[in-house]
Amino acid sequence: MSLENTQKNRLAIGGRIDRSRALSFTFNGKRYSGFLGDTLASALLANGVDVVGRSFKYSRPRGIMTAGAEEPNAIVQLGHGAATIPNLRATQVALYDGLEARSVNGWPNVNFDLTRIFSLFGRLMPPGFYYKTFMGPKKLWMFYEHFIRKGAGLGRAPTVRDPDIYDRINQHCDVLVVGAGPAGLAAALAAARTGARVIIADEQEEFGGSLLASDVNIDGKAAAHWLAVTLAELAKFETVTMLPRSTVFGYYDHNFLTIAERCSDHIALTNDKAARQRIHRVRAREVVLACGAIERPLVFAACDVPGVMLAGAVSTYINRYAVTPGKGLILFTNNDRAYETALHWHASGRQVVAVVDSRHNPQGDLVQKAAAKGVKVLTGHAVIEVLGGKRVKGAMVAPLSADGSKLTGQAKALQCDTIASSGGWNPVVHLSSHTGAKPIWDEEIIGFRPGKSTQAERSVGAAAGTYDTASCLAEGDASGVQAAINCGHSAVATSYNVTGETAAGPAQALFLLPHGKPTSRAPYQFVDYQLDVTAAGIELAAREGYTSVEHVKRYTAMGFGTDQGKLGNINGMAILARKLNQTIAETGTTIFRPSYTPTTFGTIAGRDVGELFDSARFTAVQHWHEQAGAKFEDVGQWKRPWYFPKTGEDMDDAVGRECLAVRNHVGILDASTLGKIDIQGPDAAEFLNRVYTNAYLKLAPGKCRYGVMLGEDGMIFDDGVTACLGENHYLMFTTTGGAAGVLNWLEIWHQTEWPELKVYFTSVTDHWTTATVTGPNARKVIAKVCSDIDLDGDAFKFMDWRDGTVSGVKARVFRISFTGELSYEVNVPAHYGRHVWEKLIEAGAEFGITPYGTETMHVLRAEKGFIIVGQDTDGSVTPYDMNMAWVVSSKKSFSFLGKRSLDRSDCTRTMRKQLVGLKTMDPLDVLPEGAQIVNERNAPIPAAMQGHVTSSYYSACLERSIALAVVKGGLDRLGEQVFCPLADGRVIAAEIVSSVFYDPSGARQNV
């Protein structure tokens, strides 16, 4: 079959397509052809494809309505597999060879739809459906959801990794111009000529906007000529960046805007050579919004039948793509400008059945021009209903009263296959609205115009309700000049001489057309095509008492589609206003928010995917751990060895073996991730004294002290050991996860409350490798690698630290213990970490040294009742709750952080949750962490909660399970039995015991 035969609506000449480059594509599995320069929509229309999707709720056949971002019906999914993209508008998809597209909404296919057979479906989903369903019984929603998801569909996300690359670029400019129609181009040119740095972006395939299909002359030459010359001049400036295929989708604070550039989407679906899409994050000094206007359809019965299109879109298809999408046209309008569509259709050689004009006495130039061409014009008439199902077959046309409110005679049928509809134009106020500017209703243009600017921006041209080319050029030039001047450049104005424009007469404010039947009984009069919101639905919402436009929006779901109601919202507001007997200005509009059009996750993520999404931190010993077969766990960004399984061991086996090795012989832990903050200055001790609960003023060099930090609310915030390294010099250890937060905490108090204290903080976490050697044989291991520290228990005591040399490396050795065993924490500069670690392993071999991970560390500390901040505490517990009264000094003269709060009535009351141990009656039962605790086994539900399990393990050393828990008044309830009802129905009984399960006297660490 030749191309001419398949493209039955393609005109023989004209358009901006390249007829020498035929392209083949498929739509819903069927093969078609088009030309380079087509969009998917124009190619489908050229091929006479009427039905492109099914509607969301009523499953009605839908066709292409528009030629731009506002398209509600032709929503497609491109490609398949990894690179597939859902929810694209066919009107904005550039055609390429091999393109493969499917309708996103149309199950099981667009021409035969099962859901339509369930005609009850529509009746099941009245306005307020979502509200009523979500507020109703849960099962009802699950029933509906099945049908909605399957039937309506909103595209399918790819199930495998996206193979493409996405880029991010941060940009700065003097003037960002949004939109490259006449106003935008004039603005960009004026600014560029001053030397300003300019970015101009336009969402379409080529720059030009309305100039791409315009009959006017600019400075004596055709508009297309001026366009070519202007683009050539702009391209010469090194200071100008021109971005076609680039949608400015968000306008944020302080003139920060985001642009999604489609770099290769017009060439192929995937791209292995460069980025597929690129996000530009632009900080602009001045912004010119020249983003145009979107035509508003008129609302009448069955106005969604394929073949009903926006008038401007019909002109675009004829002029830019050489496609006349039908044989016989009825143009239905309330304004002069739309008459151009009848003229274009007529010029393409096809029949104009009639122009139906709601106005009784239109007099504009275009009206005269149409009449002069012999086009039949029915004034004071309206299309009130469309005939046809999968394609327009005709229109019911009736005489209309002058105010448009009622019919004044019998309707008669006129045959046609296309109805072009125009109810006027809506300026694209979306980006301006993103900034918080409230759109203002303007009776003159019968539309909302951008509200008062809150940022350095101005709207010009159609975006500001200015529709003639001469004014657009003038406004654009003036805005470009002003923006450049505001950036400190000097500029001169340019004036353009535009000829060939036709003056437009006054339009009529008309939105919903009357029907012979009342709105509630008339065939569906669609307002929001994507979500099937009808005029009757909006009136129902008003009758049910909804008066705020934001509420009506949520009640009817108007504007909730992926098109954000670009086509229907204003009509919906007008219908609501009339029903409420108020003006549109009083009714107001909803607020538009980013994104202007859907943006892919790939574009937003840019290169921040995979391992670049969140960087991982490794200690210097990482490769040794990997070679030793460690399993890792994430602690913040750190990768920490979790346990070291030997062949055949599962986690429980490995952890049990590691625990016993530490208790009976010696173990070694990589503790390098512990936060370390170096603190220096003459007031360092005073500062520590203020932030810790216990006393630090008298901590001598060579000594360490465990401390707890509280928030000002008295709740435990972090804990750790601080060592005095020398006069005015300390090293603070924090928890691994708390390191950054603690540094912030120290800095904010120092800088904002106590700047007079001379103290300095430096994070040194990554400077050191810390190897913890712990167990009864620890001293023997250290003795083999360190000869310059007196390791005798009386010379180097528990909670002391010493400078020395370990395996030839300068080291700090701390006698601090998180296991309850004799421990040495060996700290060496990180570059020597691996070396020293290996020497310690070597030295420990004869004593059975065993590397262990975080899981064993947790078990061992739980056996000792040592808390982990963030696991056994949750920001609501004081040191007293943790049975740690000993760590709170009452003698300090300074009211340390959190001290006052410990005296608040809530902190001193009885029955606060307190840290205790739990022993299950069956020693093999290991309670789940988080299990709730109640007093009675068979307490009626809801039972009074007594607390919860915070830590729970099987202890190989004690040969039974152990748990830590917080229990109301727990410290006074030792010996009592409590119960943990579990999700699986079991109830486990446990006895409240001391939180220290092993070596309560602390003798083992003190040798």
Next chain:
Amino acid sequence: MLKIHCPYCDEQREEEEFSYSGEAHISRPLDPGALSDADWADYLFFRKNTRGWHHEMWQHSAGCRRYFNVTRHTVTYEIFESYPMGTTPKALPKGDAR
């Protein structure tokens, strides 16, 4: 995304480099022990939640790590000034500046 001036670096930088730190000019009572529970709670928990011009603390956390104050409009997000800790803000602009 805000554009914030760090008075120490004396540069306009992106919000991503900064951390918000709440209402400014709340001094820690010199003798907390002398305060009633209610007064202490007022210092601890209650903030103005201003609609309009707001003095607030920011930290240049990915820069010089210094804390400073910003006068920002909580409706328009316009920033009137940044000023170092321990200094006094300028008189507030009347209403919304724009």
